[in-house]
Amino acid sequence: MNxxxxxxxxxxxxxxxxxxxxxxxxFNGFLVHHDGREMLNLSSNDYLGLASNPALxxxxxxxxxxxxxxxxxxxxxxxxxxxxxxxxxxxxxADMYTKEAALVFASGYHANIGILPALAGKRDLIIxxxxxxxxxxxxxxxxxxxxxxxxxxxxxxxxxxxxxxxxQYENVFIVSESIFSMDGDVADLQELCDIxxxxxxLLYIDEAHAAGTRGTNGLGCCEEQGCIRDIDFIVGTFGKAxxxxxxxxxxxxxxxxxxxxxxxxLIFTTALPPIIVAWTRFILRGMPARLPExxxxxxxxxxxxxALTGRGYVTGGSHIVPCLCGSNEAxxxxxxxxxxxxxxxxxxxxxxxxxxxxxxRFSLNAAIPDEDYDCLFDFIETSC
Ligand SMILES: Cc1ncc(COP(=O)(O)O)c(C=O)c1O
Numbered sequence: 001m002n003x004x005x006x007x008x009x010x011x012x013x014x015x016x017x018x019x020x021x022x023x024x025x026x027f028n029g030f031l032v033h034h035d036g037r038e039m040l041n042l043s044s045n046d047y048l049g050l051a052s053n054p055a056l057x058x059x060x061x062x063x064x065x066x067x068x069x070x071x072x073x074x075x076x077x078x079x080x081x082x083x084x085x086x087x088x089x090x091x092x093x094a095d096m097y098t099k100e101a102a103l104v105f106a107s108g109y110h111a112n113i114g115i116l117p118a119l120a121g122k123r124d125l126i127i128x129x130x131x132x133x134x135x136x137x138x139x140x141x142x143x144x145x146x147x148x149x150x151x152x153x154x155x156x157x158x159x160x161x162x163x164x165x166x167x168q169y170e171n172v173f174i175v176s177e178s179i180f181s182m183d184g185d186v187a188d189l190q191e192l193c194d195i196x197x198x199x200x201x202l203l204y205i206d207e208a209h210a211a212g213t214r215g216t217n218g219l220g221c222c223e224e225q226g227c228i229r230d231i232d233f234i235v236g237t238f239g240k241a242x243x244x245x246x247x248x249x250x251x252x253x254x255x256x257x258x259x260x261x262x263x264x265x266l267i268f269t270t271a272l273p274p275i276i277v278a279w280t281r282f283i284l285r286g287m288p289a290r291l292p293e294x295x296x297x298x299x300x301x302x303x304x305x306x307a308l309t310g311r312g313y314v315t316g317g318s319h320i321v322p323c324l325c326g327s328n329e330a331x332x333x334x335x336x337x338x339x340x341x342x343x344x345x346x347x348x349x350x351x352x353x354x355x356x357x358x359x360x361r362f363s364l365n366a367a368i369p370d371e372d373y374d375c376l377f378d379f380i381e382t383s384c
Contacts, residue, residue, distance in 0.1 A: 017349065030052045030367055030368050041365065042343055042345040042376075043344050043345055044363055045239065046365055047241040047363065047366065049365050073271035073273055073274060076270060077266065082271060086104055086271070086277055092284055096217065097228055098228060099250040101253050103248065103251070103260065104277070105246060105265065106271070107237070109135045111237075112133065112135035112138070112139045113265050115235070117139060118262045118263040120143045124172065125145060125168075125171075125172045126140045126146070126172075127147075127150060127161060129149070129176045132176065140175070146169070148161060152180075153187060155195060158174070159198070166199050166201075174204065176204075178206070179221065182320075182322070182361065183317055183322050184317025184319065185316055197230070203231050204232065204235065205221075205233070208240060212241025213297060218294065232251060233255070235249050236248055245276050246277070301321055303373070304364070304377070304380075308380060310380075311384050313325075320361060322361055323359055323362065324357065324359045328358045331347035331359060337383070338360070338379075342375070345361070347361075348361045
């Protein structure tokens with residue numbers, strides 16, 4: 001047995017400045033405690049501040065018989081784990097998306113590593129944006145289909161590739177995120193719908209960072225850009241703006257039935273706890289009323305971009321705001337500077353992002369008060 005192989009590799013990871021460790025954190029609403037310091041949490045995906053809203057927990061308890069809901073489902077959905085709340089949640093999702101069906105999963109990772117391998121086989125092509133999330137890449141690799149990438153947001157490149165190769169395949173799956181997790185930039189979903197029609201393809205959009213944060217009713221960029229009907233698979237997660245856990249796909253009846261019968265990451269895993277499914281449904285039903293929070297996020301993001309640009313940083317994004325630093329070392333130093341001053345914002349380094357594309361990644365939270373954001377903007381304007 002060769003243990004050195006693992007310690008050598010860890011040494012190389014350290015040398016490259018990419019060593020990761022699990023921080024022990026404590027939370028107090030949108031504040032985070034770490035290393036004896038209290039900081040504003042700008043590295044969480046609680047975009048609407050719902051996870052840090054105790055009043056919401058109280059409202060849930062008033063409205064729901066929580067005593068009757070277990071903290072474990074103790075079984076797969078296909079055995080005895082399919083609590084009645086799953087049916088209610090899936091019906092609500094399908095109704096809100098005006099799709100025939102919806103299917104809920106244990107996490108976004110389970111959704112992305114399971115749906116594509118279930119649906120795409122040997123005669124098919126999966127073609128994905130170069131910057132899609134690791135879970136989508138893992139899903140494509142697990143499938144028997146051919147896997148290709150197009151340059152990030154470069155729809156001419158996507159068209160070119162399909163023009164050359166479409167005829168070789170039976171089914172083609174075009175896959176993109178709507179808001180990209182590392183850069184916060186937004187896909188042109190109308191354009192992707194046009195391409196899908198031109199090339200008789202299926203369109204799979206991961207709305208993990210847009211569900212709850214975009215669209216009048218919080219359904220995501222597919223709602224905002226008016227193309228719910230044309231997207232075959234709308235995937236969203238509940239662990240971010242929804243302040244819960246799990247994920248879903250909105251699709252048609254045939255695909256739901258097929259996934260229930262073939263998707264390994266649905267069949268061979270324990271169902272979500274009933275209390276979580278009920279909580280998710282409670283949050284989902286309140287999502288349309290959260291337009292003011294969604295609008296506030298956009299305003300704060302614009303202010304943050306203005307402050308960063310004013311100091312010469314390259315930025316962009318949406319409510320996920322990148323601040324490009326160049327080298328891994330530069331991003332680590334800048335992150336430390338922010339943390340020393342009460343702002344918990346973490347560096348994202350190569351190889352998660354391209355070489356010399358290291359950045360800080362600000363994840364904004366609509367519940368953080370203006371005074372706290374003012375402190376952040378003052379700090380950037382005077383000290384960064
Ligand atoms: C785009 C995208 N898809 C899927 C996931 C995975 O979701 P989950 O955390 O529910 O497994 C993430 C997680 O960050 C993500 O950013």
